[in-house]
Amino acid sequence: MLDAFHFIRPWWLLLFIPTVILLSVLWRQQDSLRAWRKIMDPHLLEALVTGESQQKPIRPITLLAALLTLSILALSGPTWSLEPSPFAEDQSALVIVLKVTPSMEEQDVQPSRAERAVQKIQDLLKLRSGARTALVAYSGSAHLVMPLTKDAGIINSFATDLTPAIMPSDGNDAAAAYALAEKELTRAKASGSILFITDALSDSLEFSGTPVQVLGMVGPDGVENLKSNTEATGAQFTPLSIDDTDITQLNQRIETSFQSMPSDEGNHWRDQGYWLLPLIALLTLFWFRPGWKVG
Numbered sequence: 001m002l003d004a005f006h007f008i009r010p011w012w013l014l015l016f017i018p019t020v021i022l023l024s025v026l027w028r029q030q031d032s033l034r035a036w037r038k039i040m041d042p043h044l045l046e047a048l049v050t051g052e053s054q055q056k057p058i059r060p061i062t063l064l065a066a067l068l069t070l071s072i073l074a075l076s077g078p079t080w081s082l083e084p085s086p087f088a089e090d091q092s093a094l095v096i097v098l099k100v101t102p103s104m105e106e107q108d109v110q111p112s113r114a115e116r117a118v119q120k121i122q123d124l125l126k127l128r129s130g131a132r133t134a135l136v137a138y139s140g141s142a143h144l145v146m147p148l149t150k151d152a153g154i155i156n157s158f159a160t161d162l163t164p165a166i167m168p169s170d171g172n173d174a175a176a177a178y179a180l181a182e183k184e185l186t187r188a189k190a191s192g193s194i195l196f197i198t199d200a201l202s203d204s205l206e207f208s209g210t211p212v213q214v215l216g217m218v219g220p221d222g223v224e225n226l227k228s229n230t231e232a233t234g235a236q237f238t239p240l241s242i243d244d245t246d247i248t249q250l251n252q253r254i255e256t257s258f259q260s261m262p263s264d265e266g267n268h269w270r271d272q273g274y275w276l277l278p279l280i281a282l283l284t285l286f287w288f289r290p291g292w293k294v295g
Contacts, residue, residue: 008077008269015072023065050211052145059288067283074273074280076140081270092254093148093192095134095181096155099217100162101170103199108219109240116240117217118159124195125152128254132192134184139161140171142180148188172200182210193254196235203232211257212251216240 104114135145145158181194196214212235216226223239230237238246
């Protein structure tokens with residue numbers, strides 16, 4: 001706890017400078033013997049002055065010093081612990097990376113790999129209702145189709161309209177798609193995962209940053225090869241299923257990865273200065289006593 005102790009608003013501590021100056025001036029003004037100290041021996045002055053031993057244990061200037069000190073510390077925001085932000089996202093962000101190539105038009109998966117991919121995107125978005133999602137399309141190059149949004153309808157619409165004919169070049173540049181997806185998460189300052197929906201992945205890729213899930217859009221004959229390549233990249237592989245088993249499993253993995261991320265995203269430092277307010281209020285009650293004043 002002590003290692004994490006700091007002030008949220010440390011610039012308020014600068015108020016101690018004028019406070020010390022003010023208290024010093026007031027202290028001198030309250031010294032009724034100030035003029036005599038300049039011309040009389042201290043021992044003689046002490047012997048001649050009577051009534052000093054009857055001084056009040058708590059003087060107004062002492063109380064003022066304590067009150068100003070506590071107030072400045074409270075304003076500075078002492079803290080030593082984090083708390084979740086009430087505005088933090090309940091679910092992780094997700095960037096869906098869809099391969100859009102002629103190979104995705106093959107029909108070993110009915111009605112076709114591409115059409116089944118769109119159906120799976122729709123099912124996943126329903127399951128993640130309210131969560132932020134982005135869409136990236138890639139072939140020989142990668143393109144951000146839609147930045148992070150909570151509007152599932154627009155993601156579904158764009159995913160449906162994606163065809164190999166509108167892509168600038170053919171190919172399988174998954175590395176560029178991964179980099180673009182990470183860039184979008186960084187831009188939005190969001191924690192989350194990347195989901196590749198693809199029928200091929202090179203085992204030379206290395207996903208070492210944001211967690212990556214892969215939904216294999218291939219028939220039974222191509223599952224083992226795609227799974228092997230996926231695991232070689234460091235991603236998690238989920239085979240295509242005829243029901244919603246694959247989507248349920250994907251969603252669980254996405255949320256598990258998010259919850260295990262060692263990140264302070266969505267958290268903020270708890271202001272502990274409020275604990276000083278009751279003490280400050282208690283000290284101010286002394287000022288209602290008759291005759292209490294400074295200066």
